[in-house]
Amino acid sequence: MSNAETVLKPMVVSPAREDARPFFDTVHDWIVTVDHKKLGLMYIGYGILFLVIGGIEATIMRIQLAIPNNHFVSPQTFNQLFTMHGTTMVFLVGMPLLFGFANYFVPLMIGARDMAFPRLNAFSFWMSALGGLILYFSFIGGSGLYGAGSAPDVGWFAYAPLTAQAFSPGHSTDYWIIGLLVSGIGSIGTALNIVTTALCMRCPGMTLGRMPLFVWLNLVMSAMVLIVISPLTAAQIMLLIDRYLGGHFFDTQAGGSAVIWMHFFWIFGHPEVYVLIIPGFAFVSEIIPVFSRKPIFGYAIMVAATLSIGFLSLGVWAHHMFTIGMTSYANAFFTASTMAVGVPTGIKIFNWLGTMWGGKIRFTIPMMFCIGFLFQFLIAGLTGIMLSASPFDWQLGNSYFVVAHFHYVLIGGLVFTIFAALYYWYPKVTGRMWNETLGKWHFWLFLIGFHLTFDFMHIPGVLGMPRRIYTYEAGRGWEIWNLIISLGVIFQIIGILFWVVNFLWSYFKGKPAGNDPWDAWTLEWATTSPPPDYNFAKIPAVRSRRPLWDLKHPEDPDWKYE
Amino acid sequence: MKPCSRIRLLTCGAFAWAFVGVAKLAFASSTTSPDIPSIFSPASTPADSIYRLSLFVLAICGAIFLVVFSLLVYSVVKFRQRPSDDGREPPQIYGSNQMELAWTVIPVLIVVVLFLATARVIHAVEDARFPAGTMEITAVGHQFWWEFQYPEQGFITANEVHVPVSDAKHPTPTHITLLSADTDHSFWVPKLAGKTDLIPNRTNSMWIDPHETGVYVGQCAQYCGTQHAKMLLQVIVESREDFDRWIAGQRQPVQHVDSVARGRQVFETTACVNCHTVSGTNANGKFGPDLTHLMSRETIAAGAALNTRESLKLWVKDPEAIKPGSLMPAMQLDEHDLDAVTDYLLSLR
Numbered sequence: 001m002s003n004a005e006t007v008l009k010p011m012v013v014s015p016a017r018e019d020a021r022p023f024f025d026t027v028h029d030w031i032v033t034v035d036h037k038k039l040g041l042m043y044i045g046y047g048i049l050f051l052v053i054g055g056i057e058a059t060i061m062r063i064q065l066a067i068p069n070n071h072f073v074s075p076q077t078f079n080q081l082f083t084m085h086g087t088t089m090v091f092l093v094g095m096p097l098l099f100g101f102a103n104y105f106v107p108l109m110i111g112a113r114d115m116a117f118p119r120l121n122a123f124s125f126w127m128s129a130l131g132g133l134i135l136y137f138s139f140i141g142g143s144g145l146y147g148a149g150s151a152p153d154v155g156w157f158a159y160a161p162l163t164a165q166a167f168s169p170g171h172s173t174d175y176w177i178i179g180l181l182v183s184g185i186g187s188i189g190t191a192l193n194i195v196t197t198a199l200c201m202r203c204p205g206m207t208l209g210r211m212p213l214f215v216w217l218n219l220v221m222s223a224m225v226l227i228v229i230s231p232l233t234a235a236q237i238m239l240l241i242d243r244y245l246g247g248h249f250f251d252t253q254a255g256g257s258a259v260i261w262m263h264f265f266w267i268f269g270h271p272e273v274y275v276l277i278i279p280g281f282a283f284v285s286e287i288i289p290v291f292s293r294k295p296i297f298g299y300a301i302m303v304a305a306t307l308s309i310g311f312l313s314l315g316v317w318a319h320h321m322f323t324i325g326m327t328s329y330a331n332a333f334f335t336a337s338t339m340a341v342g343v344p345t346g347i348k349i350f351n352w353l354g355t356m357w358g359g360k361i362r363f364t365i366p367m368m369f370c371i372g373f374l375f376q377f378l379i380a381g382l383t384g385i386m387l388s389a390s391p392f393d394w395q396l397g398n399s400y401f402v403v404a405h406f407h408y409v410l411i412g413g414l415v416f417t418i419f420a421a422l423y424y425w426y427p428k429v430t431g432r433m434w435n436e437t438l439g440k441w442h443f444w445l446f447l448i449g450f451h452l453t454f455d456f457m458h459i460p461g462v463l464g465m466p467r468r469i470y471t472y473e474a475g476r477g478w479e480i481w482n483l484i485i486s487l488g489v490i491f492q493i494i495g496i497l498f499w500v501v502n503f504l505w506s507y508f509k510g511k512p513a514g515n516d517p518w519d520a521w522t523l524e525w526a527t528t529s530p531p532p533d534y535n536f537a538k539i540p541a542v543r544s545r546r547p548l549w550d551l552k553h554p555e556d557p558d559w560k561y562e
Numbered sequence: 563m564k565p566c567s568r569i570r571l572l573t574c575g576a577f578a579w580a581f582v583g584v585a586k587l588a589f590a591s592s593t594t595s596p597d598i599p600s601i602f603s604p605a606s607t608p609a610d611s612i613y614r615l616s617l618f619v620l621a622i623c624g625a626i627f628l629v630v631f632s633l634l635v636y637s638v639v640k641f642r643q644r645p646s647d648d649g650r651e652p653p654q655i656y657g658s659n660q661m662e663l664a665w666t667v668i669p670v671l672i673v674v675v676l677f678l679a680t681a682r683v684i685h686a687v688e689d690a691r692f693p694a695g696t697m698e699i700t701a702v703g704h705q706f707w708w709e710f711q712y713p714e715q716g717f718i719t720a721n722e723v724h725v726p727v728s729d730a731k732h733p734t735p736t737h738i739t740l741l742s743a744d745t746d747h748s749f750w751v752p753k754l755a756g757k758t759d760l761i762p763n764r765t766n767s768m769w770i771d772p773h774e775t776g777v778y779v780g781q782c783a784q785y786c787g788t789q790h791a792k793m794l795l796q797v798i799v800e801s802r803e804d805f806d807r808w809i810a811g812q813r814q815p816v817q818h819v820d821s822v823a824r825g826r827q828v829f830e831t832t833a834c835v836n837c838h839t840v841s842g843t844n845a846n847g848k849f850g851p852d853l854t855h856l857m858s859r860e861t862i863a864a865g866a867a868l869n870t871r872e873s874l875k876l877w878v879k880d881p882e883a884i885k886p887g888s889l890m891p892a893m894q895l896d897e898h899d900l901d902a903v904t905d906y907l908l909s910l911r
């Protein structure tokens with residue numbers, strides 16, 4: 001009898017639901033908690049809250065752009081909307097949601113009882129929350145003594161010198177700087193925690209080579225956060241010095257350099273895209289094997305590909321700056337390094353394909369989102385290759401083609417994997433199963449809406465429509481495309497409503513899910529749904545990458561082959 | 563295959579076909595229209611080199627897409643769990659080094675080919691040499707308009723830049739030096755060249771050699787503030803004769819017309835002169851567009867309005883009505899002075 005069996009078998013205990021306690025005691029519990037699962041859920045809740053806010057901002061922009069010369073919002077409002085939309089989606093939606101999943105599942109998957117530093121964990125979450133609050137307080141306090149509130153309107157990459165006092169009086173830009181500085185501290189804390197947890201808290205038998213890919217990818221993501229948040233933080237402090245202490249780092253009117261800001265921002269900004277998408281890969285790398293009924297194809301290569309994506313992504317930042325007049329050598333270098341990222345990314349797609357190949361694919365909702373992801377990420381990768389050819393980027397850069405490309409990555413790629421993950425782990429977290437029919441409505445409506453909006457968004461870019469314009473002239477061939485793009489939003493919103501209704505309804509009325517509804521293989525499915533405090537009464541021990549497979553198939557365990 | 567799944571497949575196929583068909587049709591019709599600044603109808607060497615590269619990149623990406631897409635569709639259809647499934651787990655395959663090697667080496671080769679093709683175009687466009695007789699123009703980006711200086715000819719205009727057509731036998735390309743007076747901007751006329759940014763404290767440049775006469779539209783492509791959207795741009799490509807005639811016109815000193823003396827007096831005694839130049843008068847401000855030959859331009863406010871009496875008058879009276887957030891202040895003139903100034907502006911031919 002293997003070690004895993006002795007430990008895992010007694011774990012079947014009845015689900016522990018919140019017992020009847022006074023409401024304020026429950027709230028107090030959540031506020032002072034240092035439990036990784038509660039903090040994980042709070043991160044996810046926080047991300048979803050801002051996802052709705054960022055979505056509303058996007059919807060207002062799409063109403064404004066549906067027809068040419070529209071007057072739905074003023075130019076200033078539109079500029080604030082795209083600034084807040086971008087900043088929100090990257091800093092207050094993407095990272096918190098993904099940190100939430102890492103927080104909840106990294107300890108469970110490695111058989112640990114909590115994160116390495118539970119108090120740092122709570123501190124980091126509340127710092128992130130404070131950062132979001134500060135950013136959004138700008139709507140009230142942004143103009144300070146100058147007048148009524150106004151959100152920042154400098155774009156999410158806040159290019160100098162638009163952020164200098166001369167062009168951005170008042171305090172809206174300060175709210176942008178300080179909000180992100182504060183949430184950046186939270187991000188660094190959580191990243192440190194995830195790295196330490198993955199490296200030091202694994203249960204007996206779980207070598208690095210047996211760690212689930214989910215944990216590996218979150219480890220790489222967190223290491224990247226530690227590297228890339230620092231230049232952003234440094235640049236933001238320099239910008240504050242420019243604004244208040246008479247520094248001239250980026251203040252071009254006093255001889256500063258606008259280009260230096262771009263370098264600082266994108267050495268953060270480009271790896272940040274991988275910080276967001278690598279956890280998406282992590283979800284897919286767990287979900288596709290389970291619903292194909294096969295182990296991940298090429299585990300070691302997947303880890304190597306992730307590491308090389310992480311490494312290469314630190315050397316591609318200036319592909320955001322192909323139009324600033326770099327020398328032909330610099331343009332050629334960043335073209336080459338950017339195209340090189342395509343290789344490990346392609347390897348990943350082929351390995352997921354290899355995992356499905358020869359399997360028995362079950363079309364559950366999480367798997368449908370994963371398959372959607374594969375198709376869409378393929379296209380996003382190919383438009384990325386087009387943009388990496390710098391002359392092509394001289395035309396496409398800063399046009400709607402770029403907007404379509406990165407929304408393809410972040411919605412067609414990341415958001416689809418996040419929905420897959422939400423559906424996949426919902427039964428584990430709540431102990432209840434969602435409704436399949438509502439889930440299918442959500443998937444198909446969102447898929448149609450996504451394609452209407454973002455497939456057609458490539459076209460106005462090719463026809464010369466730059467991004468960040470609050471309105472456009474009729475007669476340039478952009479009208480019909482913009483109308484279709486805006487109509488797609490309706491489908492997306494209805495799809496999201498199906499999801500909200502489904503998850504709320506199922507929380508109260510859903511069928512009990514059981515501990516292991518998917519017949520899955522990683523350790524989180526060995527404990528109860530929802531998992532008890534401290535996860536495991538006895539720390540489990542494992543002998544392979546799929547401890548529950550070994551348990552269910554004693555005649556043919558993985559450890560014989562790995 | 564069961565009939566119901568065949569119907570489903572057919573429906574999907576029909577939808578996909580209709581989708582592609584509509585997209586193609588609309589795309590084809592819109593790219594051929596002359597007013598649409600499509601990157602796929604180049605009219606100048608830099609845009610043309612990029613266009614050819616883009617076709618090559620698109621072809622390779624299209625081929626990759628077809629292969630991977632087909633493999634994905636095949637595996638999803640072929641390896642789906644059937645209703646008749648026996649419930650046994652499929653063979654557990656952990657990987658294959660041969661396969662991994664194949665799908666590492668092939669993409670590496672593709673990347674090398676793409677890179678070499680791209681590097682050629684980078685070099686051809688960025689490191690081009692210019693023949694004698696190349697036009698020199700300096701473009702200065704302002705919030706939210708374009709200043710165009712013709713240093714050799716000694717005049718300045720705004721928003722509508724005239725350049726000579728360049729024929730293959732006697733090429734007369736135009737070399738544009740790009741500067742900024744305030745924030746970042748980007749010069750983008752898709753049919754003529756890729757975009758290049760105008761960045762304060764930095765000198766950039768680009769070049770065009772339009773093969774055909776005509777008006778080419780574009781606009782600022784780097785977010786520069788409130789009215790980034792209405793920082794439009796026209797490149798007017800003219801035959802050599804028309805271009806020389808235009809140059810001669812721009813070099814003329816301003817014509818004084820007695821009937822608008824009152825308007826000129828209002829113009830020269832109010833804040834107009836702080837920002838605008840009318841050469842040969844005491845108006846020599848540099849913050850706003852040069853108005854010496856204002857009426858030779860089709861539009862005002864960087865393309866936000868047509869250059870007519872009505873819009874000029876409205877622009878002087880209340881710029882916010884045309885271009886909210888523009889840096890031109892409302893001049894607070896009474897109706898009489900407003901008409902006089904408008905008449906004066908109309909005399910600046």
